[in-house]
Amino acid sequence: MSLITVGTMAFDAIETPFGKTDKIVGGSAVYVAYAASNFVKPVQQISIIGYDFPKEEMDDLRSRGVHLDGVELVPDKKSFFWSGRYHADMNSRDTLVTDLNVLADFDPKVPDSYQGAEFLMLGNLHPLTQLNVIQELKQRPKLIAMDTMNFWMESAMKDLKIVLRYVDMLIINDAEARQLTGLFSLVKAAKAILEMGPKYLIIKKGEHGALLFHNENVFYAPALPLEDVFDPTGAGDTFAGGFMGYIAKSGDISFENMKRGIIVGSAMASFCVEKFGASRLKEVTKAEIDNRIRQFKELVSFEIELV
Amino acid sequence: MSLITVGTMAFDAIETPFGKTDKIVGGSAVYVAYAASNFVKPVQQISIIGYDFPKEEMDDLRSRGVHLDGVELVPDKKSFFWSGRYHADMNSRDTLVTDLNVLADFDPKVPDSYQGAEFLMLGNLHPLTQLNVIQELKQRPKLIAMDTMNFWMESAMKDLKIVLRYVDMLIINDAEARQLTGLFSLVKAAKAILEMGPKYLIIKKGEHGALLFHNENVFYAPALPLEDVFDPTGAGDTFAGGFMGYIAKSGDISFENMKRGIIVGSAMASFCVEKFGASRLKEVTKAEIDNRIRQFKELVSFEIELV
Numbered sequence: 001m002s003l004i005t006v007g008t009m010a011f012d013a014i015e016t017p018f019g020k021t022d023k024i025v026g027g028s029a030v031y032v033a034y035a036a037s038n039f040v041k042p043v044q045q046i047s048i049i050g051y052d053f054p055k056e057e058m059d060d061l062r063s064r065g066v067h068l069d070g071v072e073l074v075p076d077k078k079s080f081f082w083s084g085r086y087h088a089d090m091n092s093r094d095t096l097v098t099d100l101n102v103l104a105d106f107d108p109k110v111p112d113s114y115q116g117a118e119f120l121m122l123g124n125l126h127p128l129t130q131l132n133v134i135q136e137l138k139q140r141p142k143l144i145a146m147d148t149m150n151f152w153m154e155s156a157m158k159d160l161k162i163v164l165r166y167v168d169m170l171i172i173n174d175a176e177a178r179q180l181t182g183l184f185s186l187v188k189a190a191k192a193i194l195e196m197g198p199k200y201l202i203i204k205k206g207e208h209g210a211l212l213f214h215n216e217n218v219f220y221a222p223a224l225p226l227e228d229v230f231d232p233t234g235a236g237d238t239f240a241g242g243f244m245g246y247i248a249k250s251g252d253i254s255f256e257n258m259k260r261g262i263i264v265g266s267a268m269a270s271f272c273v274e275k276f277g278a279s280r281l282k283e284v285t286k287a288e289i290d291n292r293i294r295q296f297k298e299l300v301s302f303e304i305e306l307v
Numbered sequence: 308m309s310l311i312t313v314g315t316m317a318f319d320a321i322e323t324p325f326g327k328t329d330k331i332v333g334g335s336a337v338y339v340a341y342a343a344s345n346f347v348k349p350v351q352q353i354s355i356i357g358y359d360f361p362k363e364e365m366d367d368l369r370s371r372g373v374h375l376d377g378v379e380l381v382p383d384k385k386s387f388f389w390s391g392r393y394h395a396d397m398n399s400r401d402t403l404v405t406d407l408n409v410l411a412d413f414d415p416k417v418p419d420s421y422q423g424a425e426f427l428m429l430g431n432l433h434p435l436t437q438l439n440v441i442q443e444l445k446q447r448p449k450l451i452a453m454d455t456m457n458f459w460m461e462s463a464m465k466d467l468k469i470v471l472r473y474v475d476m477l478i479i480n481d482a483e484a485r486q487l488t489g490l491f492s493l494v495k496a497a498k499a500i501l502e503m504g505p506k507y508l509i510i511k512k513g514e515h516g517a518l519l520f521h522n523e524n525v526f527y528a529p530a531l532p533l534e535d536v537f538d539p540t541g542a543g544d545t546f547a548g549g550f551m552g553y554i555a556k557s558g559d560i561s562f563e564n565m566k567r568g569i570i571v572g573s574a575m576a577s578f579c580v581e582k583f584g585a586s587r588l589k590e591v592t593k594a595e596i597d598n599r600i601r602q603f604k605e606l607v608s609f610e611i612e613l614v
Contacts, residue, residue, distance in 0.1 A: 184395065188535075225493060226492070227494045263609060293613060299527045302567055
C-alpha cells in the first residue's frame with residue numbers, strides 16, 4: 001500500500017519556555033512523512049520547496065522510503081517560513097512571522113508514479129488546493145483524510161465546505177471543530193461535521209487526547225501524560241502521519257483498526273514533543289515505538305464486572 | 308464495609324447557559340452520599356444543617372441507607388448557602404453569594420456508632436477540620452481520601468500540608484494540583500504531591516477525564532463525551548462518592564481496583580451533570596449505571612499487536 005501526503009516542507013523558528021531555535025526544518029508534510037515512514041513504504045510526498053531547503057533533509061527522507069517526485073523545487077525563491085512563540089501552557093502560541101515565499105504559487109501536481117495510491121493525507125492548505133489534488137487522482141484512494149485550520153474557516157468557508165464533501169475523514173482540533181460548526185459541545189459538533197461529508201472525524205485535544213467519531217461510535221484515546229512538553233510544533237501532523245501510516249500499512253479501514261491507528265498516532269506525537277522540531281522523530285526506533293504503545297495500553301486498561 | 312463522609316449539606320442557587328434554579332439542595336456530602344449509596348451501605352454522614360434543611364431530603368437519604376447520626380442540626384440558624392453562575396464553557400464559574408450560616412461553627416464529631424468505619428471521605432473543608440475528624444477516629448480506616456480547594460491553599464497552606472501527611476489519597480482538579488505545587492506539568496505536580504504524604508492521587512480534569520497516580524503507575528480514565536453538560540455542580544463530589552462507594556463495597560484498595568473505582572466515579576459524574584443539582588442522581592437505576600460503565604469500556608477499548 002502507498003500513502004500520498006500533500007503539505008508544506010518549510011523552515012520554522014520556534015520559541016518555547018524551554019528555549020528557542022534558529023530556522024529548523026518543519027512543515028506538515030515533513031512531519032507526516034517522518035511519522036508515516038515508520039509503518040508504510042512508499043510515502044509519496046507532494047510539496048514545494050525553495051533553493052534553501054537542505055539537500056541532506058531530502059536525502060534523509062529518501063533513505064526512509066519517502067518519494068520526492070512530487071516535490072517542486074523553485075530555484076529562485078525561498079522555502080515557506082513560519083516563526084512562533086508558545087505560551088507557558090504550551091496549548092496556545094503567537095505567530096511572529098509568516099513568509100509564504102514558494103507557497104504563494106503552490107499548485108500541486110500528482111506525478112504519474114503516484115497514481116493508484118490507496119491512501120491520501122491532505123495537509124492544511126487552501127481547500128481548493130486540496131480539492132485539486134483529489135481531482136488529479138485517476139483512481140479514488142481507499143481513504144482520503146484532510147486537515148484544515150481556522151484561517152480557512154474565516155477566509156474560504158465556502159470552498160472548505162465543498163472539499164469536505166470529497167473526503168472520507170477530517171482531522172482537526174477541538175477549537176477548529178467548534179469554529180467549523182458554531183457548536184460548543186464536541187459531540188454535537190461531531191454530528192454536524194459528519195453531516196458535511198466526512199464519514200470519519202478525529203478531534204485532537206492536545207494533552208487531553210483525541211476522539212474518533214463514526215456514525216454512532218466514539219473512541220477516546222488519551223495523550224500520554226508527559227513530564228515536559230518541550231515543543232508541540234508538528235505534533236498534530238505527526239499524529240496524522242502515524243495514523244495514516246499505520247492504516248496504510250494494514251490497508252484496513254474498519255473502525256476497530258482506526259482505533260489502533262489513533263493509538264499509534266498518539267504514540268508518535270508523544271515522541272514529537274520531546275525535542276525541538278522533528279529531531280526526536282528522526283531518531284526514534286521500532287522498539288521505542290512498541291514500548292510506547294504498550295504504555296498507552298497500560299494507561300487506559302481496566303477490567304470491570306458490572307456493579 | 309462502611310464509609311464515613313464528611314462535608315456540607317447545603318442549598319445552592321445555580322445559573323447555567325441552560326437555565327437557573329432557586330435554592331435547591333446541594334453540598335459535597337449530599338452528592339457523595341447519593342453517589343456512594345448505590346454501592347455501599349451504610350454511608351455515615353457527618354455534616355451540619357440549619358432549621359431550613361428539608362426533612363424530606365433527610366428521609367430520602369435515610370431510605371438509601373445513609374446514616375445521619377453525625378449530622379448536627381442548629382435550630383436557630385440557616386443552612387450553608389452558595390450561589391454561582393457558570394460561563395458558557397461550563398468549566399469556570401463566578402461565585403455570586405456565599406452565606407456560611409451554620410458552617411461557620413462546624414466542629415464535626417464522630418458518633419460512637421460510626422467508629423470502626425473502614426473508609427473515610429473528607430470533603431472540602433478547612434484542613435484542620437479535616438484533621439480533627441481523622442483524630443477522632445479510634446481505629447484508622449483502610450483508606451482516607453480527601454478533597455480540598457484553592458481557597459485553603461491561599462489561606463491555610465501550612466495546615467493543608469499537615470493534614471496531607473495523614474491521608475492516603477488526595478482527590479483534586481488539575482488547577483488545584485498546579486496551585487498546590489507551583490508546577491505546570493501534571494506529571495511533575497503529581498510526583499511532588501505524592502511526596503507530601505498521600506500514596507494515591509486523583510487529578511480530575513472535568514470533561515477531559517481523570518488521572519490516578521500511585522508510585523510509578525498512572526491510569527487515565529476518560530470522561531464520557533456528552534451532548535450537553537447541563538449543570539456541573541457537584542460532579543466532582545459525585546465522582547468521589549462513586550469512587551469511594553465502589554472501593555468501600557469491595558474493600559479492595561489495590562491499584563487495579565482503584566482503576567475500576569475511577570470508572571464508576573466517572574460514570575456517576577456523567578449522570579450528575581445531566582440535570583440541575585442532585586436530581587439525576589436520585590433517579591438513576593442500577594441498570595443505567597451498568598449500561599454507562601459498558602459505554603466507558605467501549606469508549607477506550609482497543610486491541611493492538613505491536614508494530
